[in-house]
Amino acid sequence: MRSKDERALLREAEQVLGLVRQAAEEENRRWNSTAVTVAVKLIGDRRAGLTPLASPVVRTARRSIASVLTDATVNVTGEHTDSNVAMSPGVPAVILSGGGEGGNSHSRSAWYKPVNAYVGPQNALPTLLTQVGIKDVTEPS
Structure with missing residues (x-):
């Protein structure tokens, strides 16, 4: 996930993770199971940044x-x-x-x-x- 805006990046991350969790829940309901789980591991954290054009x-x-x-x-x-x-x-x-x-x-x-x-x-x-x-x-x- 990438963005120049830190808040937008955090919103995007939450949306994507929410969709992944929802997909796991739906798959478990489909098969009447609890086998599908979600584990999130941060492997990199490059904060958003921007250099002004006048710099x-x-x-x-x-x-x-x-x-x-x-x-x-x-x-x-x-x-x-x-x-x-x-x-x-x-x-x-x-x-x-x-x-x-x-x-x-x-x-x-x-x-x-x-x-x-x-x-x-x-x-x-x-x-x-x-x-x-x-x-x-x-x-x-």
């Missing part, structure tokens, strides 16, 4: 992408990765493409083609250097 790190990343790929369309979308660990308490963070093409993430049919894979590092380096600065050259943004 320096977002502006820097957008400029960097535009400088590396002059014909690129820069999309700012919500994704859900380990960056949420930083974003949930308010630390600005971004997710930068590693280059290449891919699809069906987080599934058995996930795929990746390294088409223009060099673009990922070419974008990440100037974004990082702008954020942290270069000694005796530039200040951190």
